[in-house]
Amino acid sequence: MYLKALEIQGFKSFPDKTVLTFDHDVTAIVGPNGSGKSNISDAIRWVMGEQSTKALRGGKMEDVIFGGTARRKQLGFAEVSLVLDNTGHLFDREESEVMVTRRYYRSGESEYYINRHAVRLKDVNELFMDTGLGREGYSIIGQGKIDEILSVKSADRREVFEEAAGISRYRHRKEDAERKLERTEENLVRINDKIDELELQVEPLRAQSEKAKKYLILRDELRGLEISLWMEQLDKIRANTIKITSDFENAARQKEEAQHEVESLYAAAEGYAAQMREKDMEAEGLRFQMQQREADANECERAIAVLKSQIQSNLENADRVKRELEAQEGRAGSISAQIADRRARLDEISARMVELKAGLEESEAQSRTESKSAGILQAELEALREKAAVESASAAEAKALLSALAAAAQELLDRDEAVRQELSAGEARISQTHAEGDGVRRELEQAREDRNALLNVISGYALRVEARQKKAKSAEERHVKLQMEENALSARIHMLTEMEKLYEGYSKAVKLVMGEAGRGSLRGVHGPVAGLVHVPDAYTVAIEIALGAAMQNIVVEREEDGKAAISYLKRRDGGRCTFLPL
Template identity: 80%
Template sequence: MQTLYLKALEIQGFKSFPDKTVLSFGEDMTAIVGPNGSGKSNISDAIRWVMGEQSSKALRGGKMEDVIFGGTAVRRQQGFAEVSLVLDNTDHIFPMEESEVMVTRRYYRSGESEYYINRRSVRLKDVNELFMDTGLGREGYSIIGQGRIDEILSVKSADRREVFEEAAGISRFRHRKEEAERKLERTQENLVRITDKIDELELQVEPLRAQSEKARKFLVLRDELRGLEISLWLEQLEKIRAGAIKTLSDYENAVRQKEEAQGAVEALYAAAEEHAAQMRDKDVEAEGVRFQMMQRGADANGLENAVAVLRANIQNNLENRDRIRRELEQQEGRADSIGAQIAERKERLEALVGELDALAAELSAKQGEAEETARSAGTLAGELEELRRKEAVENASASEARVLLSALAAAAQELLDRDEAVHQELSAGEERVRQLQEGRDAAQKELAQAREDRDSLQNVLNGYGLRLESRRKKAKEAEERHVKLQMEENALHSRIHMLSEMEKLYEGYSKAVKLVMGEARRGQLKGVHGPVAGLLHVPDHCTVAIETALGGAMQHIVVEREEDGKAAIQYLKRRDGGRSTFLPLSTIRPSDFRDQGVRREAGFVGLGDELVQFDPRYQRIFSNLLGRTVVAEDMDAAIAMARKYGHRFKIVTLDGQVLNPGGSMTGGSVSRSAGILSRANELERLNRQRAGVEEQRAAAAQAMEEARREATAAAYEVETAQAQQRQHEDAILKLEERLAHFDAQLTDASRRRDEQRRELEQIQARSAQTEADTAAARARIEALEGSAAALRAEAEGKAQGQSELQARTAGIREAIAELNMRRAGLEAEQQAAGQSLTELEALRRDLTGDRAERERMLTAFEEKNAALEEEILEKERRLQAIRQENRERQEAIARINEEKLALEARRNQADKQAREKNSELLNLEREVSVLEQRKAAAALEEKTLLDKLWETYELSHEAARAQRVELESVPKAQRRVGELKKAISGLGNINLDAIEEFQRVNERYTYLTDQRDDVLKSKKELEGIIADITEEMKTIFARQFSVINEAFQQTFTELFGGGKATLELEEPEDILNCGIEIRVQPPGKALKVLSLLSGGEKAFVAIALYFAILKVRPTPFCVMDEIEAALDDANVVRFARYMRQMADKTQFIVITHRRGTMEEADVLYGVTMQEQGVSRILTINLNDVEKELHIK
């Protein structure tokens, strides 16, 4: 009996099986029966589909989505279809450890497809390889239906090859060969692509090599120049700084001397100023004396003036006395003369009044006449002005009309010329439009053809694009997974490194522990084993509990002997390193825990020393520390234990709560990952995790490279198609430009033609309008000229009247002016006569009362003169006294002037000395200024050099000193700098990027060259592999074909009850590709080819051939889907019995509706469709078949 068989088939959502359906199969024969349309063939489709069938046509559908249950009137459609095949693998025929192999396929309506082997996601390729050369699979002969019968009976004998190749066991070889040929094809494509890239790079390498060598030479020269320039600048800088130091010293000495000279000058100037101040004091003193002299001189002058006035008064009095005496003698004659003059003045005043009244009347009459004449002249002037204005308007209008007439004449001639020109242009434009239209039609046809070619290529490009997008997506996903795993690995590595460093540095331990362990590592302290926390391993779930139980004891240090602990303590005392507890192995005693009954308590996890792992050497240490500590699951369990055992020992819960001996409790929140033990556990866990991630990353890297290669190949296809598409696009663009050019020219030509037509119409209209405007202009000119002549005649009459009025008005104004002059003269005479009369009358009154007064005045003058003589004598005495005082003051002023002269001499001496000292100071200031300029110049030179260092090489002074080179001689170095600059200049343009670019391109060139060699090597290897596989396939196929031929002859004879049958290769020399001819001779008949047999005979021949194949190469199971439908009842019985004979090597599952087949079956499954569109499975007895399934 076979060792590999189909155990079960699980179907859900596949075709007519919406609900999960499981069919279990034994190692015997199973028949699946049911009425037509019940869905029994869907079972064989399900088996074919789960084994990788990709053709929806082979599954009796239009598209793959049709395999998903589509719903009924009462059931909703399913979202996916899933089929699982369970195979027995007890003898491990499949290369797997499991005794059962489940192959699952799931398909979603979105188009996603998934494959699983033993519930692990795999590829379709993996499923195909699993079934290859087992007779199973979509290309094998494990599922035989009417379609397979038709294939083997096909007129095209080549269509039979797949069955024979699978039976011969060369499918795997052919798959390997085809895979190798695909690899060879890809290799050839890669070789072409690599060769193209190498050819492209070869054009770049040599120019870049030359540029790179020149750039490298430039860098060597530049570096030498840099070193020399920096060193020369530093030499120059040192000289500048040395000179600057001397200049600074000279500057400081000059400043000190200048300050001393400045002090001396200031002292001399102060002395001179002191003398000048004393001189000013003397001037003030002399001025005071002069002021007193002036005051007394003024007094003397006053007295002199007063005496002179007094003497003048005396003289005046004498003269008045004599005048009064003479006036008294003349007064009598004057009185008579004044009376006669008064009478004459009164007579004249009366005559003047009469003359003025007559003149006023005449003046009033003349003024009235002048006003009337002025009003008439104004009216006439206004009328004349209005006439002249109207005449001017008419003349202007006439001029405008004449100008318009001239313009109209010119326009008419221009329109005539333009009409002729436009007619000529219109004829040329219509011809141009016709030519352009013909050109555009031709371009339109070319463009349509080019677009059709472009669209055809676009369809091809879209297919390539979809393939590229799929492969890029796959590559991106693979790369993202690789990057994600790489980042995860890096993160783990960083975390492990950090934790390892923390462990190595004893991070989290006390200062004392760190010092002791450091000294122990250096070998200075003996017998030190390490801190407690570093000597044990704790399971993750107990970490918090053990950390809590140990507490500070985690940092206790385990030592070999007490002496070792003593030495460590003395070391800590010397280093002032803090304190630590030491646990000598030689003295620590284990704990004795007697309450063993606690082990049976609910929630008991274990004793502390039993839950941790450690070296047996430290048994007593951990028994001492944890031997009396119980670990409980939770607080409730801990409290129950503590109460029961009287709080005699410490209990710690897994989450770190503590019940201390004696009854006290310690608890709260506890960090899950901050402890020393947590760190060690995390480090161990991370190392395990990193190993897994590294393995995953390596696999992901391999998948990523494979995906990238596939994407590169797809990209090459797209690039090639895109290049062709670009050529089409360029051609279309040129044609579109050409068509657009024609359109633009045609539009422009049509527009110009239409404009010319419109212009002709406008010219005709404008010509008619011009003629009408010309006639109107001439009529207007005549009317305006007549109106202007009438206005001009009327204005001339008005002008004559105006001249007469103007002459009359001028005569009246002259008469008025003369009358006004006469009145002014009479009025002045009247005023003078009146004033003279008043004065004469006053004089006459004065003469009457003045004689007595004059006689009194004569007596008064005599008395005044006597008093004035006395006053003169007094003032002359006072005048003599003042003159004496001023002579004394004059002497004082002379003395003060002498003292001032002495002070002036001393001041002049000080000024002279100050000027001399100041000259010295000026020399010193000039020297300081020169030194200051030298100092600034040195600083500037230093700054310039430092700036040059920075701007040229971006170096500070200190950085430049570090790059200084030893100079043999400065002149020689300067000459070398010139040579280097000349050499650099001679290199021309330098491309420094060429060094890196050449390196990159050369590396790429070398890499591609190596890759080409590898590809050529791979190509040769693949060609060898293909040749070897081909030879092996020929050998195996020839051997197996002979065996199958013999078996076919046997099965044919046994099934037909005689006769002959043979298989022949059409072209034996091409054994792997030629067709296979089947020749049969049924009993009692002549040798025939298949095409001459009846339908039943053909089917029986095919069955005989399949049985022969199964004899030679049995398949683990075989599904036969109504292949005996064309046989008569007798042959059905023969078929069934023969199948029974072969059932010891192959498990048969037969889908049938023939009774003879059902009678040979061990198990019957019935398929019904009690619910419309939904298949159900029934296990039935043969006797119930007819009743249940209506089979006759």
């Protein structure tokens, strides 16, 4: 075996990675004082596990990391790798080359590697035992080391000779075995003390155990009864919820249908109301037309009155003319020359009067007053014709007056006929208006009856909607009640879950261990047996009775995890607990 290479990075005066290769020949490193020759031997000593900062010529372990200069920053770690030849298998390893690496950070963390695999410092020390290397070996002899070996006690010199003889490994193993035996004897003494102490508690614990078993049996029965009661209540609540939900959905659907029907009825009522408004408008128009017709009839009556007054005036004029003719009877001889002419004109007037008489006879059925007036005029004309011979002087005036009277009579007849026709047309329109008004009144009455029927239907639907709203309200109240019961059950389930999380019913030691494991301080803790074993409900009581106090035993991954938990209980004075490593 010989040293093949040394890799240094960040150690003391080696900020950059430096590789020193050593051949089979003797290698010597020379240089002036302060050049860093001793740093190489310190690096070899440090990588082999040296823990003394005084031996490394420093005040603290952080001093081995490059501290920086005026031009270079300090580094955050120091790393040294020692490469040794193992072709002779001096080390108990199959590799032909062994690389030991040590890395130290400014945070105080230290890492060890053998052939790039992380190991402990103890593994590094055991690797170099009986090889002459290591912290206590004689492979590195510094200045004054020989004087120190010669001047120390014989017991200290013995370590050097044991290392050279190759028995230091067995001495360390012997010392470790002796320390373990001492700790075992101490543990045996403590165990015997605890056994003596616990023997005094056996009888009280046996009585408590019997009570606990009875309690567990009664608790399981109570739990079974409570679960059965809860399941039954849950089934009832679920059935009631389904029924209430279906009733609520039916009520909501019926409510929607009723609302649609009410809306359609309201729409129909609006239509009927619009029709009633239209009929009212039509009736108002008919009333206005009737008023117009009545006004026209009044106008016609006023015109007839005017015509009657005119006829009366004409009669008075005819009387006046007759009186004048009677007064002029004595003057017939003076106008005989004009008789012939007057007679001819009277003949024409007679012919015209015949025509007027025919016209008057035709209109006699329509206007009795006008016919009577025409008859009076004809009689007067006959009297005038008989007196024409004696009244030739005033014949021209009478003829002119008669012509005017005939024209006036004809005009009166024409106006009377027109007025009668207008009266007939107005009466026909009035009859038609009355008939239409009767029809509108009947339609109005029918619309009112339909409206009343629709209001009755709407009232019926409103009552049904109100009843369904009450039913829906009661269903909603039942739903709220069931929701409250469900919330109460959920709260109870949550409470039981929290009790399970807090390990209620377990001993103080189990609670402390599980709480610490939950915080991550204890590793490899799986939990108590009662929380890891799952069986059908029919066998829970039997399993609990069979396990007994073992239900509170804690299952851990390894024996070291159980020992760590026991140490924690000892520090906290948390009581006793049994651990079952997998």
